[in-house]
Amino acid sequence: MIQAWRYSGHVLPPDRPAGDDREARPAGSSTAGFGLGRIELARPSLAETDVLIRVEASAFGAPERAAASTDRTPGGAAVGTVVAAGDNARHAIGQRVVVGPEQPCGECDICRRGGAAVCPHSRVLGATTDGTLASHVVARARWLCALQGELALSSPAACLIGREAARAYAMFARASVAPGQPVIIVGADVISRFLVEFAVARGTQPMAVIPATNTEFAAWLESRSAIAIPITHGENAADSVTRAVRSAGHGQRPRYVFETSASPENRALASSLAGPAGTLTLLARHASARPSPIEYHARDQPRGPARPAIPGMPGLEATADADGICIGVAGAHPDLLPEVAALAVRRELDVDSAAELIAIDELADQLSRSDRTVNASQDLPRIQVATFPQL
Numbered sequence: 001m002i003q004a005w006r007y008s009g010h011v012l013p014p015d016r017p018a019g020d021d022r023e024a025r026p027a028g029s030s031t032a033g034f035g036l037g038r039i040e041l042a043r044p045s046l047a048e049t050d051v052l053i054r055v056e057a058s059a060f061g062a063p064e065r066a067a068a069s070t071d072r073t074p075g076g077a078a079v080g081t082v083v084a085a086g087d088n089a090r091h092a093i094g095q096r097v098v099v100g101p102e103q104p105c106g107e108c109d110i111c112r113r114g115g116a117a118v119c120p121h122s123r124v125l126g127a128t129t130d131g132t133l134a135s136h137v138v139a140r141a142r143w144l145c146a147l148q149g150e151l152a153l154s155s156p157a158a159c160l161i162g163r164e165a166a167r168a169y170a171m172f173a174r175a176s177v178a179p180g181q182p183v184i185i186v187g188a189d190v191i192s193r194f195l196v197e198f199a200v201a202r203g204t205q206p207m208a209v210i211p212a213t214n215t216e217f218a219a220w221l222e223s224r225s226a227i228a229i230p231i232t233h234g235e236n237a238a239d240s241v242t243r244a245v246r247s248a249g250h251g252q253r254p255r256y257v258f259e260t261s262a263s264p265e266n267r268a269l270a271s272s273l274a275g276p277a278g279t280l281t282l283l284a285r286h287a288s289a290r291p292s293p294i295e296y297h298a299r300d301q302p303r304g305p306a307r308p309a310i311p312g313m314p315g316l317e318a319t320a321d322a323d324g325i326c327i328g329v330a331g332a333h334p335d336l337l338p339e340v341a342a343l344a345v346r347r348e349l350d351v352d353s354a355a356e357l358i359a360i361d362e363l364a365d366q367l368s369r370s371d372r373t374v375n376a377s378q379d380l381p382r383i384q385v386a387t388f389p390q391l
């Protein structure tokens, strides 16, 4: 048997403010479950190229908070040990591995042209197949990233390599930033935090546009030799960024702008910052670090995940008018995981301090008492990582 944690049939009204701990009411038919409940499932049978991973830790971020299904186990990224394998994957038994949500086929035309993150035949852990918030999860052996030898990482926080860090890495790689070019990162979340570290590792001094209230994040940026551009509500962010770009000695160089939250406001801001011949790299909404308010409400619609019409088009017009390039990133190719793990081994990527470890039972208890939007500390961005008892 395996144990899995799924949203059980209790919901809070969608307008319930965070911190309101009145007892949850039983679920109606049109809304998602709320509290996480533990269930037992039969051990799944494995295809020839599949492995069964005993989960040690699982990321619990925006995709898990936004998950709507009560009959699918959420969880898109985990670290654990391979305990069983199909006939063609037996070599993996005993390996400590990290997995991310995207499990593409690796064979179709889209995969072959670099689109593994949007492979139409992909299994997506926690979305199209049972995810990692369980004692065990099934994954495709070919995409495992073994954390041993030169890639040995013992921390449970290594599960962030499978998703948040891999997505930041994919964004940076897709933008093809040359060393020394102005890099501007809009957002104060874990993916933007990892982007800062990748930019620094590539010899660039990134500038991060963050809320002025995030003083801890500003101090962290300074410790990484990055430039914090704190923005107060109502302030003209474009002017502040232009001043920072100029004082960093970049003059009129084309900018590389990254946006990770997928909120319409941040996307419009990022696009306006890209400027002449700039490159704007956006993370897809389903892959973003946290749901925008619009997404959060969309989840409460009957039979979500229907999405509202694409917001932020005026922002994209700014990039088009500036003769710029807009790059969409929907996820990370699992082939990137070893490169990301290598950066973590070299301490150029700090997954440990980006993770707030919490035992799975405690997380389930916490969710039953508070709103799902309550997250780990967001002054210095962190993400919760659920740890599982090891037998």
Ligand SMILES: [Zn+2]
Residues within 6 Å of the ligand: 104, 105, 106, 107, 108, 109, 110, 111, 116, 119, 120, 121, 122
């Ligand atoms: Zn494919």
